[in-house]
Amino acid sequence: MQALTRATWKGSALPLTEADRRLAHLVDDLWAGYFADVPRPNDLVVGFAFPWKWRLARIRMALDEQWSEIGVNPLLRHPAVPHDIYIAVLAHEIVHYAQGFGSPLPRQQRHAHAHGAVDHELARRGLGHTEEVLATWGEHVWPHLRAEAFTQHRATRRAFRQAPLQDGRKYAIVDVKAVQTIAWQGR
Numbered sequence: 192m193q194a195l196t197r198a199t200w201k202g203s204a205l206p207l208t209e210a211d212r213r214l215a216h217l218v219d220d221l222w223a224g225y226f227a228d229v230p231r232p233n234d235l236v237v238g239f240a241f242p243w244k245w246r247l248a249r250i251r252m253a254l255d256e257q258w259s260e261i262g263v264n265p266l267l268r269h270p271a272v273p274h275d276i277y278i279a280v281l282a283h284e285i286v287h288y289a290q291g292f293g294s295p296l297p298r299q300q301r302h303a304h305a306h307g308a309v310d311h312e313l314a315r316r317g318l319g320h321t322e323e324v325l326a327t328w329g330e331h332v333w334p335h336l337r338a339e340a341f342t343q344h345r346a347t348r349r350a351f352r353q354a355p356l357q358d359g360r361k362y363a364i365v366d367v368k369a370v371q372t373i374a375w376q377g378r
């Protein structure tokens with residue numbers, strides 16, 4: 192039996208939010224529905240991370256491999272962001288975990304995004320449409336929504352101070368490529 196996803200990646204530095212909890216549950220639902228064959232040999236933590244300009248999410252692993260962490264761009268909390276985008280973003284990161292990027296599992300290819308590896312894995316698992324939805328939305332909708340989302344994000348964050356991520360250990364950052372940045376940046 193796999194360990195449950197932990198609902199936040201900020202440890203005790205910040206209180207657990209309901210939004211973090213929903214993210215974690217969504218990861219677990221996706222895992223159970225589409226990735227049930229993928230073992231989870233370390234702890235997986237998930238939560239809202241940094242309001243990156245182009246990246247929507249990333250996965251990384253602590254150097255001691257004790258835990259992996261999926262961080263989602265908090266700008267996606269804007270109410271106009273569809274639920275399907277959450278599914279697409281999280282499924283993408285779970286594929287990286289399954290293929291050994293940001294996880295202790297054996298690497299299945301040299302680079303995380305080589306030769307459409309993520310697309311193929313998603314398609315094989317019946318999630319191929321999610322990347323298409325994400326690419327279209329990322330190209331046509333998100334650029335117009337992002338500024339407003341950022342303003343809203345700053346307003347809601349005024350109550351918090353930026354907490355250090357976890358305990359300051361060094362990380363092996365794996366998915367430095369943004370989800371679908373290629374389409375968004377017109378390359």
Ligand SMILES: [Zn+2]
Nearest residue numbers: 366368369370
């Ligand atoms: Zn990726």
